[in-house]
Amino acid sequence: MIRVMEILKSFIDAFFEFKAYIMLPFFIIIIGLIIRMPLGRLLKAALQLGTGFAGVFIVFSFFVDNIRPAVEQIIRVRGLDFPVLDVGWPPLAAITWSSPLAPLSIPFIILINIIMIALKTTRTIYIDIWNYWHLALIGALLFAVSHNYFIAFAAITLITIYTIKTADWTAPYVFRESGLEGVTISPVSVVGLLPFAELMDSLYDRIPYVKKWNFNPHTGDSRLNQFADPMVIGFFMGILLGIGAGYSVKTFLELGIHIAAVMYLLPKCGELIGEGISPISNSMKERIQNWFPGRSGLNVAVDTGILMNNKSVIVSGLILMPIALGIALILPGNRTLPLGDLPNLLSVISVTVLISRGNVIRSVFTGIPVVVTFLLISSSMAELFTNLSQGTGMDMGQGQLITAFTDGGNHIRFYLYHLFQGNVIALASIPFIGLLLYLSHRRYKKNLKAEGL
16 A cells, blocks of 8 residues: 555656646646547647646746846845745645645545536536645645644545635636636635635625726726736836836836736737637537536636736736735735745736626725735744745755745635634634625526526
8 A cells, every 4th residue: 555655656746747738738638538529629729728828837937037036126125024935836836745645635636526526516627637736735734733634635625625616606707707618717726715705896886986996907998998908007017116126227127028028928828728728628518518417517627827818817916916015014914025926916816806897996905905814824824834845855045934925825725724723713713604605606696697607
């Protein structure tokens, strides 16, 4: 048994050495062959999907390479002291896949999804294996502190079911705002915010004057439309960031153009991903519906790259970035400045934008408390992340604490971490969370009827 576990772990380690834009098309081709999709159409769709995601990775890497020095320069120029370094998601993924639970996590999550489809408790086919680490991480964290397999897998079960259900509830919004039928969003860091975002959107509808505020650059339904192009906003963001860092005129103009280029290219990558995923999702749904008679309206869960062609998503994320930096500077209890995970706000805010019908004002207002809690949670988890990362062999430097602004500040994972340790506040919150989920389920039923799904 131990030998089998070692072989599985070696396979997983080798598998996850590949980038997402290699792994996902490879997995898609295997599924496409199983469901007997025409080979030529399958290969073209997989290539479009891989190329689109590769473009997103390349553009994001270029984005980080440009804004990281500026943020670091702001810290030096202002004499700021943040003892916890935001290094982004890689150490968290390393913690997950170095855990003893790793060999069983992938088949366990797939099994949960298959059971839910068979029992008709979900419409979501959760094929985004690259993002399985988001679900398995809570198990790795709890196992590290409890050494209890039952607790670890119970937590993985809960976060998987929660993620798949919120992915279900997200599908009508994706269809309404993007026109993509049979597609939904996969990461728990994104769909996990859906109940809160829906609650906030309902609240805005009940506030006089505020309910009429609208800024939607995607549809052009705004008086500010001439300023709504993500490329224009990206340029000015780069200028302001460069000035704050004390850059020369030449350097901050270059930074403005670089960020403008990123904001222009991201939608193009999103369009390519959408073109690739549509024929695959349609063929997959048809085949699975044949395997499970009576099952209809199935959705394929994929990463947020398909939403990067929505101008409102990009503008909302861009606006939240400097806001996040400003909040970090003044927030009591915060110990980190968003850096490695800062661009991830583009992804995290995406479903919130869909819920608000592309209204950037509502999306940013909703994003502010999310940013505040990201900062506080990621700061509080820094010691645990640092210790576990060192256990994987990662060298953080003497006494350096690390975290991840968005992935390390994830609310669902933080809640389950404390719930399974018997935290009184977490236990007392169960009725409130249950109410939020019930309200989201009711809204989902209404959305299905409204969109004819």
